[in-house]
Amino acid sequence: MTVVTIMTSEDITGAISVKVEGLGYSGDGFVKYNEEKFFIPNTLPDETLKIRFSGSRPELIEILEPSQNRVSPVCNLFNTCGGCALQHMSLPALLDWKTSKVANALNGAGFSNLPQPNQYQTSPKTRRRMDFAIQRIPGNIILGLHRRNGDPVDMQECQLLDERLFNLLPDLREMLSHLGAITGRASLVINLFDSGADFTLSTSAALSASDRMKIADFTQKHHIPRFSWQDPKNHIIETVAQTQSVRHTFQSGVASPPPSAFLQATPDAEEKIVESVLSGLPALNRKDIITELFAGCGTLTFPLSEKGRVIAFEGESQAASCLKQASGGKRIESHNRDLMRRPLLPHDLKSTRVVVLDPPYGGASAQMLPLSKSTVSDIVYISCNPTALEKDAAVLKKAGFSVIDWSVIDQFLWSTEVESVITFSRDQKRIKRENSRRTHSAPSH
Numbered sequence: 001m002t003v004v005t006i007m008t009s010e011d012i013t014g015a016i017s018v019k020v021e022g023l024g025y026s027g028d029g030f031v032k033y034n035e036e037k038f039f040i041p042n043t044l045p046d047e048t049l050k051i052r053f054s055g056s057r058p059e060l061i062e063i064l065e066p067s068q069n070r071v072s073p074v075c076n077l078f079n080t081c082g083g084c085a086l087q088h089m090s091l092p093a094l095l096d097w098k099t100s101k102v103a104n105a106l107n108g109a110g111f112s113n114l115p116q117p118n119q120y121q122t123s124p125k126t127r128r129r130m131d132f133a134i135q136r137i138p139g140n141i142i143l144g145l146h147r148r149n150g151d152p153v154d155m156q157e158c159q160l161l162d163e164r165l166f167n168l169l170p171d172l173r174e175m176l177s178h179l180g181a182i183t184g185r186a187s188l189v190i191n192l193f194d195s196g197a198d199f200t201l202s203t204s205a206a207l208s209a210s211d212r213m214k215i216a217d218f219t220q221k222h223h224i225p226r227f228s229w230q231d232p233k234n235h236i237i238e239t240v241a242q243t244q245s246v247r248h249t250f251q252s253g254v255a256s257p258p259p260s261a262f263l264q265a266t267p268d269a270e271e272k273i274v275e276s277v278l279s280g281l282p283a284l285n286r287k288d289i290i291t292e293l294f295a296g297c298g299t300l301t302f303p304l305s306e307k308g309r310v311i312a313f314e315g316e317s318q319a320a321s322c323l324k325q326a327s328g329g330k331r332i333e334s335h336n337r338d339l340m341r342r343p344l345l346p347h348d349l350k351s352t353r354v355v356v357l358d359p360p361y362g363g364a365s366a367q368m369l370p371l372s373k374s375t376v377s378d379i380v381y382i383s384c385n386p387t388a389l390e391k392d393a394a395v396l397k398k399a400g401f402s403v404i405d406w407s408v409i410d411q412f413l414w415s416t417e418v419e420s421v422i423t424f425s426r427d428q429k430r431i432k433r434e435n436s437r438r439t440h441s442a443p444s445h
């Protein structure tokens, strides 16, 4: 949290100087004045600010002493487009702030004396999955991300997106502008699979025959394997144009992901997530059962199957059948199961050696209690939301687990989002071994 300490009294214009002490959850400076807290966007910890209250809101007049972590934003759309919140902060400082968010979540769950974290930050222009907002304006289309809490901003430049996707945007925008089905707002998910870009467009009006022709021409011209349309009312997705099969390799598994399938945001971060998950596994022999929850199309399933026998669960039916098809002949058993409605119960986990879970943003609430009551002593939890992590980890803390390793992976550069991989264990021998390994390492958090 960014707390601003008042340093001087009001000057003749009513201005005061204050020092920022930290960042709020959404990346804004956090000010404390007369017992109240106020956020000041675009400010960084340790900065001395000149502010003035206009009504009940602080107005930033000047940054008197900038932080040594302040840098020039790398994109001209920064502060207009809502895709990035912290381009004014140096990348190492950003990674440390994200690490503190994960540490706070684990501390809040009751874990103290944490080991040193592993940290990794993705590179610019590597984002291979993006949810675009579309809006019709007179004579054209806006295609980009939402401004903070507002309308879409046209993406004329982007330091996040993979250039292979960015370079498609001008032609894509042009094609979309001619679609009769886009009358107001619409949305588009683009995934960059190994076979190429995969598009899923959602418009409130249905596509006409002429719209379909325009999409087909676009896919032909750009060698796009598949372009799909999703009906926002019933979420049913249909393929509008397909020029070749859709294919993506997850280590040893070659999958055909469905439209708008979950894909880790950048390939290098995915590699680090996989590496952290594998290094969090306890010693296994190849017959041991790894139960994987929220498996998607198999990002972790295939690497895990090199270490043990994987029983994987996924709630989205198309992703589950993609995983099933790709698992043929491998040491993987996959199931389509809604784990929030039908969580695995302690007796379902009797033969499991380790659980790996990668829940969606809301966390794995319904699954945590049965998991904590099972005989499982080792868990690797992948989180994309520290708030959900804190709640879920608190259940494990109560059940006697310790954190023996944790990695922070910044795969959503310049945003406030953070990915983490946490290894929990209640195997006392393993905890003891890890503790003695840590004895000579750097001071703990």
Ligand SMILES: C[S@@+](CC[C@H](N)C(=O)[O-])C[C@H]1O[C@@H](n2cnc3c(N)ncnc32)[C@H](O)[C@@H]1O
Pocket (backbone or CB within 6 Å): 262, 263, 264, 294, 295, 296, 297, 298, 299, 300, 313, 314, 315, 316, 319, 337, 338, 339, 340, 341, 358, 359, 360, 361, 384
């Ligand atoms: C963060 S993704 C992880 C996917 C995969 N581990 C990966 O790295 O590609 C979360 C996954 O949980 C699935 N999911 C969401 N709600 C679910 C539920 N109630 N039951 C089972 N799976 C669910 C989503 O479909 C998605 O595939």
